[in-house]
Amino acid sequence: MWLMGYRIQSKYVVVMAFLFLLVFTGCTPSHHMSTFDTHGPVARSQLVLFYWIFWAAVFVFVTVSIALFYTVLKYRRRSGDPDPPQIHGHTKLEIAWTIIPSIILIVVAVPTVITIFDNANSPEPSALTIEAKGHQWWFEFTYPHPEEPDKKVVTANELHIPVDEVVNVNLESKDVIHSFWIPKIAGKVDMVPNHTNTIWIKADETGEYYGQCAEFCGVAHAKMKFRVIVQTKEQFEAWLKVQALPGLESADxxxxxxxxxxxxxxxxxxxxxxxxxxxxxxxxxxxxxxxxxxxxxxxxxxxxxxxxxxxxxxxxxxxxxxxxxxxxxxxxxxxxxxxxxxxxxxxxxxxxxxx
Amino acid sequence: MTTSILSRPIHPTGLWAWLTTIDHKRIGILYGVTAFIMFLSGGIEAMYIRLQLAAPEQELVSPEIYSQLFTMHGTTMIFLAIMPMGAAFFNYLIPLQIGARDVAFPRLNAFSYWTFLGGAVMLKSSWFLGGAPNAGWFGYAPITSSAYNPGHGIDFWILSLQILGIASLAAAFNFIVTIINLRAPGMSLMRMPIFTWMTFVTSILLILAFPVITVALIEVMFDRFFGTNFFNVGAGGQPLLWQHLFWVFGHPEVYILILPALGIIAEVIPTFSKKPLFGYPVVVLSGVVIGFMGWMVWSHHMFTVGLGPVANSVFAVTTMAIAVPTGVKIFNYIATMWKGSISLTTSMLYAIGFIFLFVIGGLSGVMHSSAASDAQQQDTYFIVAHLHYVLFGGSIMALGSGIYYWFPKMTGRLMDEKLGKLNFLLVFIGMNVTFFPMHFLGLDGMPRRIYTYDSDMGWNLWNAVSSVGYLILALGVLILIVNIIWSVLSGEKADGDPWDARTLEWSMSSPPPEYNFEHIPIVHGIDPYWEQKREGLSTVPISGGSGDDDSHGIHLPQPSYWPLLASLGLFVSGYGLVYLSSSIGLVVSIIGAAITMVAVYAWSFEPVNDPDEGEGH
Amino acid sequence: MIQMKAKVIKGARILQEAVTTQHGTDHEYTTTGLNHRKLLMWAFLGSDCMFFGSLIATYMVYYGKSKVGPFPEDLFSIPITSVSTFVLLMSSMSMVLAYAAIRKGSLKGFRVWILSTALMGMTFLAFQVFEFYEFANHEVHFDCSQVGTGNLSAFEESFQNECIEGVTTVDGIHDSDGNNLTGLTPKTNLFGTTFFTLTGFHGAHVTLGVIWLLSLFFYSFRGGVTRERDLDVDLAALYWHFVDIVWIVIFTVVYLFGVFPGFPES
CATH class of the missing domain: 2.60.40.420 (Cupredoxins -  blue copper proteins)
Incomplete structure (x- = not known):
């Protein structure tokens, strides 16, 4: 019996190892929208929190699974078994498995609450603020005019931001609910009509990042994407200056x-x-x-x-x-x-x- | 004296017997069969989804049809499959488990089933009447408003959900009264079987949660039909109001789906371990606590809508807290098996599979409960994975366990164990192959509810794997169907107690006689039938010892036409309301309402039993 | 096995010859001693609380959020609504008396009080219909000299542009077809939407109650209401009192909060 138990358990270890392998093949940072390849403090804090909870969950999962399978295999019925002892409960044990999960949850809850507040409040409220507005099925971005404070610069579907700087984004919607999500830079926040949200983002590497609407918003929801183009401060300012000019009159x-x-x-x-x-x-x-x-x-x-x-x-x-x-x-x-x-x-x- | 327009139906067999039945066992079977058919139809909708997503940039279905598919898949599985499958077990088992001859309101019970059937048919018929609803099962305003959704799909969705709500409410009222009032002598609350307890908690959740969705649906309906401003953004309407109302209903709804499952497992595991449930009072209490706390966590569905850090923190913590009573249940189930004498029947395998999968689903639930990290997971396939581990790995696995467990009681025949084990194995493997890769897809940034994806996103492999998993799963379900049909026709005959079980429903023949108990039993403990078998504590009353007065014989309520007619009226007026903008629609809805009113009026004046036979009392 | 079969056959025979009580549920044994129907009614009222709770919550969420008028203070007449509220409260008392009468076996007393309850219910409904009509046809009348003095409501002030040269009083705003443009309908604004929905559903509950009371009244002439069956009256009374209590909440939240300054602004 014991021997069999061990044999099965080693099989079980193999299965677990396979599962872990799967988990890690699931993390593919090279993909455009992977949440494992972070390029900003907001996404990074969310990933750190994820790992923290993930390992706590793995611990619980492994413990419970071992208990479950060990019990099932060890106490299988053989013919002629008498009735097992009719145990109705064990108070101390039950108190223990109420308290231990509670402690694990506190371990998870504390960093959760800290991260919620960190990500909610912009570290630099007076930094560059962009208005992002969701439409069926595209994004509109409005920048403050670089020279004239009462004018705006409006563009669509490509959000340019300077690298290593906090950028605040006010999120609005023209029609239905959309959601603003740049997996590698920050988790999503919804764009809700009559309910303006704000999000702060910061990218620590130049490049082009994928963004996508994450709330079902109608028939073309799957193709409501945008790009975030992170540039050096000089490049960004030059870009904004050009965007502030009127459309060119071509002679062609x-x-x-x-x-x-x-x-x-x-x-x-x-x-x-x-x-x-x-x-x-x-x-x-x-x-x-x-x-x-x-x-x-x-x-x-x-x-x-x-x-x-x-x-x-x-x-x-x-x-x-x-x-x-x-x-x-x-x-x-x-x-x-x-x-x-x-x-x-x-x-x-x-x-x-x-x- | 009698005001009946129609004479009492008296058919003992045949179609009319089923149409006019008020026997809780027949209604239970009707519920079960209908729910299973709906489960298959939801599965077919899922098949199209998985085929479409099997490879990138496919055009098997148009984006519009795809929206309808996932809306109908979700709505079907929740309202037409899992909930009524639970209701099937409530109906069949509760009177048997508490030692009663029927439910408290047998006609209301029949009304509940026929209304449910009407709602189900109505929702499904939208596929053939100009397009199914297409705004997701959550129907977030304002995408459900006529401005963004002019077709009739949403009208079908609103009205069939209202009709289904009436059905659920009627059933829930009935079970609350039945469980409070019809327990056999000696069955105190703390001797009720766990399944009965969980039904009780579920019913209370139902009667408190459904009015909220009713109001929310009324608001959308008025906006669409009468031009009111509830979710009219231009007039200042708040789309978030819908979300709050929807999830105040929607989260208790999650427990409405899972608590009956936890109840089934708490019946199956003790029986096949030959041990009493470990820590019965704690299991009861944790179920009640889950039901209560289910009301304090709704905003965890709304972590990204911008409720502010304080609200998000509060709901994150309450959501994590709800994991404690859930965990307690799981630990108690494992402890029940500890030192037991476990026989791995198909039913027990499903129960063990339930624990394993539900733990995974529960743990990924804890991951989303952390609002900050949920910002990356919300509305991605990670959520799809989580909810399927909870609803498929949880509810459906438990219902599968329940089917194998109670099938001999319902039909008098055992299900085939060899087919059963193959069925379990395929479903278990298929379920994991289908849904586990969705965790990776979600963390890899694949949003929910997209009808296609580009091939360079890196989502090809796991989507293909998931689609293969669907095939395995479908094969498993196919074997279940074969097993059910084969076993009904020529399965091995079962006696009253094939599993050496513990509760009262096993103390009678299989299938039970129409009147259930010849004598209302007397209950001495938590496992009355086990105690009778092992300790000689008889549940048969000494003459005159029970509340039932045997000198009057067995009182059974008689069949009636009125519940069927009242449901029919609701069904007709539902269709009328969908087309309210036309004059025919108005007329039809008035006719339907009139049918219901007449039926309800006649019903309330129809005695439970025919007065001609009862004047002597 | 044979014995079991015999039992089944015996059961079937018993079934056919079932001796039944006429109104089985009234006198049946129950675990708690409570009647099934009474328990059902309590469960239903609990459920209905959530129904009205959601409607009232919606009203409160949108309170003060309407973008255009008319607003509560333009329409509500507390004295008139107080009268109808009083009538509804009195109907609860006569409902109690109707129940007391049937408990004593006084059929005559029962008929008098149940009819008066129903009549008071109908009076309340008449007030509500009148009120809805008045609101839908609300007109603004003000003296142009009052503009900007603070004596006019925000809604009236919004029509100050009507006070052009030579106009001293504004007597209603109409479109070219003569339709009144200042009434309140469910389409007008958030206040109209939530107000009519909430009070409309309450009115529907009262209407149902009146039909129920009248049914009992007429049924009593056919011998359907007796001292032994006082539960039928009891259930109607429970429902009626509930509808009455809900109105007290609505009257407070909608009417009083809506008009008196100092009540919580949302």
Whole structure:
């Protein structure tokens, strides 16, 4: 009996080792949205807390599993067994297994509460504050104007921040509930209509990081992404200065034709804004003032190349199903008004010129 | 004297007997069969989800259909499968366990089942009537408002949940009264079987939690139908109000799903260990504490909505605290097996599987309870993994254990043990292969409720593994179906007490006679039947010793048409309300309401037993 | 085994010949000695508390959050609502008397008091209908000289732009079709939404209660209400008192908090 018990237990150890192997193959920091590859203090504090609780949980799991399997294997019924002793309880033992878990939970609760407060309160409330607004299905980012305090700089889907600096982000929503999440920099906070939240973030390495809406927000929720571009302070300030300028007036005839279309028959202007243009003042769609300078389009879904842009304008559904542009814009809803090949080329030229 | 429009139904067999039955055992079986079919339909919805996610960038279903699939999968599994499967066991077993001949309100019980069936059919029919609901089982405002969701899917969701709520409330009232009032002499509260205790706590949670979701659903419904402003952001409406109302209901709901499971396990383990439950009073108390504390943790579903650090800390700590009574239960179950004489029947294997998986689910629950680290886990596949370990590894494993345990009592035949063990093995392995990789996916940043993902995200492997797991799981469930059908038809005959069990339901023939107990038994301890068998403490009363007056024979309530009709009216008016904007919808809803009113009126004037036979009293 | 079968057959026979009481549940043995139906009613009322609790919570969350008027202080008339509240409270007393009468076996007394309870309930409902009508047709009337003096409510002040050259008094705001634009409906604002929903559901409870009371009244002429069956009256009374208590909470939270300065602002 004892021998059998040991044999099975060694098997059990192998199973446990396999499980641990699995756990560690699960941690794959190289992936775009892995929570194990932290690049900022908020995400790091969350990961440290995770490990702390994880090992406590592993301890409990191993203890309980050993107790469970040992009991089941040792006390298996053999034919002819008499009734076992009818034990109804053991008060001291029961008190013990009420108190011990409580202690383990206190060990977990204390760092939890500390981290909650650390992450809730911005260490530098007066630092750069950006407004982030969720729309179905893209993100709008509004920066304070670098020179004129009463003006704003509006961009979409790419959040530029300076490295090693605290940045405060006010989170709002235009329509339904969204959630703002950059796994490698900070855990998520929801964007709730009529309920402004704030989050502080800090990145300690330059580069491009993935962000995504994490709250189900409708049909294109899966493709509501954004990027965080962490730059040196100089790069960031230069970028912001450029973004604060009005949209460029290109002399390229094709781009001019595109602009006329944009501000005319194609009616893009009803929803999109281009600073500097008298006509394009719409605010329901993303601000396109410096569209050409962005790395991605369709809310972080594909790279911003001329080919992709052409595809996007021609058939948004092929890239992202359910967009409001495709649902509402007359160039898609009215077959008589749909864009010709050359019109698409003109629009691509115009938008690409806006850098 | 009688105001019955219809004469009393008297069919002892056949379709009408089932339609008009008020026998708690038949209603239990109806509940069980319906819930199992719904479980399969929820499983088919899950199949599409797993197929779609098996590889990146697939287009098997459109994003819109995908939204409908996960909404229906969640709603189905919670409201149409696990809850009614629990109700099936309540119905069948509670009167047997407490030594009663039926529930306190047999007609209300029938009404509860038919209303549930109506709600279930209505929700499922939305697939064929212009699209299923698509806002998630949690239906966060304002995505459920007509501005963002003009179709009828949400209307189906609201109204069928209201109808299902009526069914659950009716059942819960009934079980509260039954358990308080119909216990056999000698069965004090602290001698009640744990399953009965957990049913009692669950019923109390139900009657207190469901009105909250009813109000929340009314608010959304009024917004959609009458243009009120509850969740109208423009008028100042607060989407978070919905979340609070929903989770004030939703968290007790989680315990409504798991407490019956914990009760089943507390019946199975002592029987197959041949030992009394270790620390009975503590197990009862921890169940009550869980039920009570379930009301103080709802905001842990809302750690990322911005309630502030104080609220998050409070709810983090209360959530962690609820792990203590849950842990106590698990330890007591293991201690029950300690020094026991354990026979590893399929039922017992399911119970052991339950403990193992529920511990994993509980521990990942503690991980989310830490609000700060939950910010990375919330709304990712890590949560999906956790909730499936709790609801599948917990509730469904326990229900599987209960099916194998009580099947001989219900049908008079044993289930096949060889098929049973194969079934358990496949379900256990399939469940882990399906859901364990979701932990990795979640921590690797895969959000919930996305219909597809790019191939460069690194989520390909574990999604593929998870989809393979679904196949294993489905095969396991298929074997369960085969086993059930085979065993009903030609399983080995079971006597009244095939497991050498401990509680009163085993003291009668299998299946039990319609009147359950020839004599209302007398209870001397926690395990009355075991004590009768081993210690000679008879549960059979000495003549006249029980509360039941034998000179009157056995009183059994008679079948009735009215519960069925009242449910039918609700069902009809539910459809009418979905199409309220059209005049036909209005007329249909009024007709339905009228049917229900007439039926309820006739019901309240219909005596429990036919007066023609009872004037002599 | 054979013996068991015999038992089953015997049971079936007993079943067919079941000797039953007419109203089995009233006199059946119960563990606690409490009647099933009474216990059910208490459980139901507990559940209904959560129902009204959620509605009242919604009202309080949105209290003072309406973006446009009219607001509570523009509409509520505490004296009128006090009268209807008083009537409802008195109906509880007559309900007690109806129950006392049936306990004594006085069918006549029962009929008098149950009918008066129902009538008072209907009076309350009439007040509520009147009130809803008044609110929906609320008009603003003020003297332009009062603008900015602090004598006008915020809602009235919001129409100060109506006081243009040559206009001395504002007598209602109407659209081009003559529709009143200052009434309160469930669509108007958060106050309208929550107020009508909360009081509407209470009104529905009262209506149900009145139907129940009248059913008992008419049933008594057919011999359905007797001293032995006082429980039927008891249950109706429990329900009625509950509905009454809920109104006291609503009257306090909605009407009194809504009008008197110094009550908690949310």
């Amino acid at each position: 005839p094709l781009a001019v034709e595109g602009r006329n279309l944009f501000e005319g028959d194609a009616r893009c202007w009803t929803c999109h804004k281009v600073e500097g243009s008298k006509r394009s003042r719409g605010t329901t769609g993303p601000n396109l003032t410096h569209f050409g300078s962005r790395n991605h389009l369709a809310a972080g879904v594909i790279e911003n190349t001329q080919d992709n842009l052409r595809k996007w304008i021609q058939d948004p559904e092929s890239i992202k199903q359910g967009t409001i542009m495709y649902r509402d814009a007359q160039v898609y809803t009215d077959p008589d008004k749909s864009l010709t090949e050359s019109q698409v080329s003109a629009l691509v030229a115009y938008l690409a010129s806006l850098d």
